[in-house]
Amino acid sequence: MKYIDEFRDGDVARGIAGAIAREANPARSYHFMEFCGGHTHAISRYGVSDLLPANVKMIHGPGCPVCVLPIGRVDQAIRLALEQGVTLCTYGDCLRVPASDGLSLMKAKARGGDIRMVYSSADAVALAQKHPEKQVVFFAIGFETTTPPTAVAIKQAAALGLKNFSVLCCHVLTPSAISSILESPEVRQWGTVPLDGFIGPAHVSTIIGSRPYEFFAEEYRKPVVIAGFEPLDVMQAIRMLIRQVNEGRAEVENEFSRAVDREGNLKAQNLVAEVFEMRKQFEWRGLNVLPYSALRIRSQFAEFDAEKRFSLAYKPVADHKACECGAILRGVKKPQDCKLFGTVCTPENAIGSCMVSSEGACAAHYTYGRYKDV
Amino acid sequence: MTDSRKPYIRPLDIKHGHVDMAHGSGGRAMAQLIEELFAKYLGNEYLAQGDDGALLPATEKGKLVMATDCHVVSPLFFPGGDIGCLSVHGTINDVAMMGAQPLWLAAGFILEEGFKLADLARIVQSMASAAKEAGVPIVTGDTKVVERGKGDGVFITTTGVGVVAPGMELSGNKARPGDVILVSGTLGDHGMAIMAERESLGFDSPIVSDTAALHGLIAAMRASGAEIHVLRDPTRGGLATTLNEIAKQSGVGMMLQEKALPVHPAVNAACEFLGLDPLYVANEGKLVAICAENDAEKLLAAMQAHPLGVNAAIVGRVHEDAHHFVQMTTGFGGKRIVDWLSGEQLPRIC
Numbered sequence: 107m108k109y110i111d112e113f114r115d116g117d118v119a120r121g122i123a124g125a126i127a128r129e130a131n132p133a134r135s136y137h138f139m140e141f142c143g144g145h146t147h148a149i150s151r152y153g154v155s156d157l158l159p160a161n162v163k164m165i166h167g168p169g170c171p172v173c174v175l176p177i178g179r180v181d182q183a184i185r186l187a188l189e190q191g192v193t194l195c196t197y198g199d200c201l202r203v204p205a206s207d208g209l210s211l212m213k214a215k216a217r218g219g220d221i222r223m224v225y226s227s228a229d230a231v232a233l234a235q236k237h238p239e240k241q242v243v244f245f246a247i248g249f250e251t252t253t254p255p256t257a258v259a260i261k262q263a264a265a266l267g268l269k270n271f272s273v274l275c276c277h278v279l280t281p282s283a284i285s286s287i288l289e290s291p292e293v294r295q296w297g298t299v300p301l302d303g304f305i306g307p308a309h310v311s312t313i314i315g316s317r318p319y320e321f322f323a324e325e326y327r328k329p330v331v332i333a334g335f336e337p338l339d340v341m342q343a344i345r346m347l348i349r350q351v352n353e354g355r356a357e358v359e360n361e362f363s364r365a366v367d368r369e370g371n372l373k374a375q376n377l378v379a380e381v382f383e384m385r386k387q388f389e390w391r392g393l394n395v396l397p398y399s400a401l402r403i404r405s406q407f408a409e410f411d412a413e414k415r416f417s418l419a420y421k422p423v424a425d426h427k428a429c430e431c432g433a434i435l436r437g438v439k440k441p442q443d444c445k446l447f448g449t450v451c452t453p454e455n456a457i458g459s460c461m462v463s464s465e466g467a468c469a470a471h472y473t474y475g476r477y478k479d480v
Numbered sequence: 481m482t483d484s485r486k487p488y489i490r491p492l493d494i495k496h497g498h499v500d501m502a503h504g505s506g507g508r509a510m511a512q513l514i515e516e517l518f519a520k521y522l523g524n525e526y527l528a529q530g531d532d533g534a535l536l537p538a539t540e541k542g543k544l545v546m547a548t549d550c551h552v553v554s555p556l557f558f559p560g561g562d563i564g565c566l567s568v569h570g571t572i573n574d575v576a577m578m579g580a581q582p583l584w585l586a587a588g589f590i591l592e593e594g595f596k597l598a599d600l601a602r603i604v605q606s607m608a609s610a611a612k613e614a615g616v617p618i619v620t621g622d623t624k625v626v627e628r629g630k631g632d633g634v635f636i637t638t639t640g641v642g643v644v645a646p647g648m649e650l651s652g653n654k655a656r657p658g659d660v661i662l663v664s665g666t667l668g669d670h671g672m673a674i675m676a677e678r679e680s681l682g683f684d685s686p687i688v689s690d691t692a693a694l695h696g697l698i699a700a701m702r703a704s705g706a707e708i709h710v711l712r713d714p715t716r717g718g719l720a721t722t723l724n725e726i727a728k729q730s731g732v733g734m735m736l737q738e739k740a741l742p743v744h745p746a747v748n749a750a751c752e753f754l755g756l757d758p759l760y761v762a763n764e765g766k767l768v769a770i771c772a773e774n775d776a777e778k779l780l781a782a783m784q785a786h787p788l789g790v791n792a793a794i795v796g797r798v799h800e801d802a803h804h805f806v807q808m809t810t811g812f813g814g815k816r817i818v819d820w821l822s823g824e825q826l827p828r829i830c
Contacts, residue, residue, distance in 0.1 A: 116811050153813070157814060225679060
């Protein structure tokens, strides 16, 4: 396919792999975190690590929207569907996230909950228009990429005067997650997570631009290279990170210049600012409660806020005791370090959220890479 | 003795009528539905017997194969076919993958109250032409009606019987290290056609289902004289799931070459758009063949010479592997597992 195949070309990959091998200093090692699940998925699906020298290691980051969704939020969505009888719409990835009482949205659907998979927030608005007798709730999750469409849906609903549409807003912010990792004792004090740089988000950066990462490069002296989600993008970004490390630079560089600029999509940013405001705090799976790390709906649009409309309280729920998703999301552990990995926790029977989405570190390793473990 | 009066006061209103509970009651309304709709289109000497079952001629020597398949597709009509022809092709293919010549089909219908007779007629006509084209008559059947809301328009179960030609012993447990893996054409056409239609994705160039009966293609493959070990149709779960089944049954591993996998550009684009992998998307007119190494080119040529195998390709090899992994050399130059499908394929978020 045009504009896709070019970024998956095996010959070009071999060329970049050769350059990486030449430029990487054999006397040291390089540890880079790919923030996004999209990168994790590309690395596993295309076998990118097979093309890297042994001293260049990738650490999977927390940028998988489904993986960082805490149990308590999925519980809220399930309760809305089962107890309040709403029609709950959400993206397909969310359906299998394990929640309390052995439930997931998919299992709640089998128990009679009216739970629908939608491809866009606009589908949920359309459903509400079509069924005025039903309360339709859009379970909105994701980083900055999925936030503008939710803002559009809320504005659409307001313009249409819909009385039966609301949003359970669980949108989270990328920079907060990066700070949390850089501030973690494993990175700052103990050095147990060696981190020489970041591959910065692709789609998120099309919205927020490259500017927000400049702080991390300057303040924490970590190079950031924003990269697209295709495997060649990832390879090229790794090469650029190696160069920065070798030259002692810590800058924000943009490999994904075909889609990202410094300022990002101002129209989308304004739209988001109009509809949403910062939450004081939000619980993330794996990263705990982070201050100013998520969005809520502004009071001006309160009637579309499902938390207010249905007086939802938030109750945090601890993960399974043996589940290492938290440590995996912080880069402290690898999927294969978890006792549950591949034994009781598999994609069919996910215990932790990293095993759910194909972007999750555990699911990606289980699905594409576990032959390396045997 | 001749019938002096017409059996039914007025004919079935196929154009405007709907299925109602009486059509499943076993009474006159049901008899009329069978006569004026099912028998009208599907009619053959066996159905005409009018008994509870079909009395069939004894077959020539050879083991019998029997296979059954339930069809619950939504939407009922999609680009390239409908539930009717699909239910005929699906079961013919299941019988044919066992190395058998399909002979007869039985069809069971579960109709939902309120279903349009016009749609039912369209479906039955489609079954009739698929059966006729395949040369496999539907010799017996059954109809039930469920209340509105308890079905999805129509469910069709078909059962097929066939005879295995002597010397044609196929099973998923016969793949051996060194064997070559072939597919008969582009992957994922049916699944993406259904998904595009179901979700009203409105792609510019419609993706067309590949639904087709494959016993003719298999006959051509047999005629090539190639030593075929396994035949399977990669329906639900796609090629990936089918190969994992075979790897497990045969106790072997497999290595695919991503670059060799035939995928229609439109299907590839749709999958890319939705974050799906064509290896896991359903096919209804494709087969996987695993054959002896030395016969692979001969078999490929025979497949490509048949209209349903024009895009056939050699896609990989069987090797020894105690873990029974199906792996793939990616076009990118790395390696990865091609795992079983887990749950349903769900579109990714971003």
